[in-house]
Amino acid sequence: MIDMLTLVTIVLMACVTYLTRIAGYVVVRNMALSPRALSVLEAAPGCVLISVIAPRFVSDSVADLLALAITVLAATRFSLLPTVIIAIVSAGLLRYSIP
Numbered sequence: 001m002i003d004m005l006t007l008v009t010i011v012l013m014a015c016v017t018y019l020t021r022i023a024g025y026v027v028v029r030n031m032a033l034s035p036r037a038l039s040v041l042e043a044a045p046g047c048v049l050i051s052v053i054a055p056r057f058v059s060d061s062v063a064d065l066l067a068l069a070i071t072v073l074a075a076t077r078f079s080l081l082p083t084v085i086i087a088i089v090s091a092g093l094l095r096y097s098i099p
Helices: 004-027 035-058 062-077 080-097
Strands: none
Touching: 004 080, 062 080
């Protein structure tokens, strides 16, 4: 069974990622933006995702390293939302099955 604190953490992380995605558009919705500014707005959620998973690169847990590899592979093939879902599910399943 999943720990309630872990579930709340996952849900809050998803909410923060989504809010960073839409916050930039809400703030500048009536402004004309350059292509460079638009690319910065598109990159912000990816920066949040990287800051969350970056500590796992130095983990000594086999489950975390496998989940990281799966996430990197998913990121090369899918957009942000499916990648986040795949990352969360793979990390959860691998942590549960590999002690």
